[in-house]
Amino acid sequence: MAPTADTGRDEREVGRVTSVSSYRLTVLLDPRIRSQVRAYPQRLGVVTQIGGYLLFPVAPGDLAVGIIVGASEDESIEPDAERGMTLQLGLARRILRLNLLGQLFEDRSFVPGVSIYPTLDTPALLPTEDELKRILEFRPQEPEKDEDTALPVGVSPIYLRQEVTVSYNDLLSRPLGIIGNTGSGKSYSVASFLQGACRLEGAKASQAKFIILDINGEYGKASRSLSSAEPIEETSKDLNRVYINGSPFFLPLWTFNLTELIAFFEASQASQVPVLERVITSLREEAVDPEPVRDLRRLIHVVDQCLECLGSLSAYAAEQQGTAVADNASEVLSYLLQHASGLEELANKRVHLPEKIKQIKAEGEAIYSAGLKTVDEYRRMRSSKDWTNFNRMEPNVSKAVRKFIEDLEPKFHRLRQDVMTKGGLREVTADSPVKFDVRGLEQDALFHIAISRFRGQERIQEYVATLRLRIHRQLSDKRWSVFIQGSEDFETIIGRVCGSDDARVVVIDCSMMAYDALPFFCAVLGRFVLDLRAHGKAGERTVQPFVLVLEEAHNYLRPRREDESAGVQLSREAFERIAKEGRKFGLSLIIASQRPSDVSATVLSQCANFLVHRIQNPDDIDYFKKILPTGSRDLLDQLPILAPGDGLLIGSAVNVPARVQIKKPNPAPSSATPKPWQAWQKDKQKFGLKESISSWLQDHGDGSS
Ligand SMILES: Nc1ncnc2c1ncn2[C@@H]1O[C@H](COP(=O)(O)OP(=O)(O)OP(=O)(O)O)[C@@H](O)[C@H]1O
Ligand SMILES: [Mg+2]
Known part of the structure; x- marks a missing residue:
């Protein structure tokens, strides 16, 4: 490309392109440039510094911008004047490696990406001050011009006066x-x-x-x-x-969600997590339930347990194979009966409740007794058949099981819904950010109630013992005080x-x-x-x-x-x-x-x-x-x-x-x-050995020991 007189480009030329491969370029530096620094109108330019930029005219008013990523020097042998191959003093060939970054169009901001590549022998130019500005200073473009701005972060160590924004x-x-x-x-x-x-x-x-x-x-x-x-x-x-x-x-523990609490107390998934979840949920529920409706929450729990049993039963009924299915289904059924009696007991306890809630309770009882009847029927049906042969269940039995579930499930759901809305209860899960007293996690009663919900209680009791021990330890360890204190x-x-x-x-x-x-x-x-x-x-x-x-x-x-x-x-x-x-x-x-x-x-x-x-x-x-x-x-x-x-x-x-x-x-x-030379001088302050030790001992006083 011919140099243009007005911009004085030839003044800025430092070499020529000798290879192009995708975004990589090499430039052979002009042998006359001996110094790393080159003077050109208005300023000095650092030619070969890594991180510097060179420009390549690729079309009129259009410059490709490359960044220097490496430099090397080798020697070339050149034919002498008589065209013989006598060895001359080594002629240094200095080569720059560059990566292409984008394009600068005349008077416009920098555009990332290159559409026209430099070709062999394209001159490599040092950027002018204005060009550097356009490269290193961000300018918001339409349509976001009014929504963004340039934030100055520092200066370029290569082009010293140039700000980077x-x-x-x-x-x-x-x-x-x-x-x-x-x-x-x-x-x-x-x-x-x-x-x-x-x-x-x-x-x-x-x-x-x-x-x-x-x-x-x-x-x-x-x-x-x-x-x-x-x-x-x-x-x-x-x-x-x-x-x-x-x-x-x-940041007290009640702000944690269940996953975080499980991690905090290292609860093991199989046995401890369900108990911890129940305990946490109960603590949160207790905290939101006003006194007169506490009873209703227990009703909800029993209904939930019944629904859980129905869920398992329905899974077993869909299963046609295996005696294990039979055993489990039978077990689940007896749990359902057990829970159902709990519901009955609760309904019979005539506690003083406002009229509205009494009414829901009455409805609940009606649904429940309908359910009980079905459960009883099922039990009769079960005793008349060979239960252990569940795997060869007769179609009419299987049908009856499904009908039993279909009849009962929506009723329980409706009851639940009614109790929640009319009783004014809030849906609370173990994840809800409801404040409770963190010390409540040490209550025996809560754990007993939680464990009683699960089958195979004796074994769970054993598994949960280690979790409880950990809870006690963590709650009394000073290192965790950020999670325990705070009101x-x-x-x-x-x-x-x-x-x-x-x-x-x-x-x-x-x-x-x-x-x-x-x-x-x-x-x-x-x-x-x-x-x-x-x-x-x-x-x-x-x-x-x-x-x-x-x-x-x-x-x-x-x-x-x-x-x-x-x-x-x-x-x-x-x-x-x-x-x-x-x-x-x-x-x-x-x-x-x-x-x-x-x-x-x-x-x-x-x-x-x-x-x-x-x-x-x-x-x-x-x-x-x-x-x-x-x-x-x-x-x-x-x-x-x-x-x-x-x-x-x-x-x-x-x-x-x-x-x-x-x-x-x-x-x-x-x-x-630290500045050792200055800090170790005779008159300087000494490290507070005593204070450090006493605060260290205080830390381990009654906590983690
Ligand atoms: N932009 C800067 N200008 C001047 N001095 C600086 C600058 N950045 C760092 N320093 C010097 O370097 C020292 C260390 O910096 P800084 O504390 O930011 O390091 P760090 O990378 O955060 O280290 P660490 O990983 O140990 O936290 C500073 O005390 C300061 O003297
Ligand atoms: Mg730091």
Whole structure:
């Protein structure tokens, strides 16, 4: 392509294309360029630095943009003037490897993707200041021009004066991964993004909402100025406590759903889970039922048990084979009779009830006695036949069983419905967020009632003994006190997690929590926030989106493993759900972690953007390469040498993958690296050995010993 005089392109030419293969290019540098830095009108240009950009004119006013991913030098032998092949002094051939990223059209913003490829011998040009701006600065495009803005995140370490800006919406509405070794700048970057997002253009983003799981207790200071309504005091913190914006916070066990409680108490599926479920449900029911209708709840329980029996019977009746079926069906039938007598007993207890409820009870009795009659008939029928030969059940018996079920089932359902609605009972399950006294989990009576519901009670009693022991232990262990204490109601708890109206940043400081309590806390909190968003009015779920920041995510968001603990599994699943579904409910994630291979791949694969700081371990780099799109992988080779705060920003929020020196946050998080030389001087403060030991002993005083 002929150089155009007006733009002075030939001035900017640094070499020519020597090979093109899909998005990869090589450029042979002009042998006259001896230095890495080249002067051209207005500025200096770094020619061969990895991460720099070169432009290739592919059509009039149309430039393909490539990023330098490698450089090499070899020697060539050139024929001398007489065309002989005498050996000359080595002529250096310097070659740049580039990946194509997108196109720049005259006076227009950068467009990702390339429609016209450079051909062999196309000149490689250094970008002008204006072109760099268009490459590294995001500009919102129609039709979203008024809905998005550019968020400055830092400057390019390659083009020193050039600011790097990203799409505000893209960065904060989809999961963002911040990865890097310890001390590489992750926490600083998180704080910098938060401050940038909240302070951009004054108080415009006054409704921003960041919820930080602050595992190291670093963000109090950094977010103080962003939460004017709730100034965060730097007070001393107690062990095993959680603090939200500086004040103690509890997440009592009644806020857990059944799955979380099963994991918390390590209940084994087969025998302990059904009992635990019953106990939890009873505790919640007791809490919502007003005194006069408690009796009705028992009625409901009996009806439910009858319905369960009918369900099993219907399954057995459909089954035509096997004596086991016969045994089971017979057993279920006697349970049904037993429960039915319970119902009768209940109905006979003439407790003082309001008229309306008495009436329902009378109806219930009528239905019940009709059912009893059928059950009796069936029993008679059964005794007249050879019951053990159920597997060769005569068609008329089988028909009778079905009819019996068909007759009784809808009646029980109707009774249930009536009791619930007319008696004013609330449908409560083991998952309902109904507050109950956590100490209630230690009641013997509740367990006895729960166990009596199940067949083979004696064995269950034995299995449940270990569960009860565990419950007692956990409830008296100080390390779990966040889950045991606390008297706030559900609304207040959720309200504190989301912060007051003008708290743009909610810092949930979990730094004093025990290592094994942390995943449970994070899991329940994560579920809370997603459930809350998901329960928003349809059509309004994306109103005032929230961003959840997961610091040190490798502690509670690990990849799936066969031997993972119940808590880790729970929190992994909670955050994987947020990563997959959060976007449509207006909930995004920022995940900061030291090792990509220690974080759930499901979550990382949902990240639309990554900020990658220094990573030294080659295995980690290789692992990370697999997550990234092919075009960006070559860039990762520079990761081991990045300085603190220097990172590679990759994803849909930036026009092009870009090296960025992230803006230093002000105030900075309390994550400073110790300075031994200064700190070990004679007059400096000493480590509080005594205080540390006493708080350690206090922690283990009566709890976990
Ligand atoms: N953008 C930045 N500008 C200036 N200095 C920075 C920047 N980022 C990091 N640093 C320096 O690096 C130090 C460590 O940074 P930071 O605490 O963010 O690391 P980290 O990656 O979060 O480490 P860890 O994994 O241990 O939490 C900071 O105390 C600061 O001195
Ligand atoms: Mg950190």
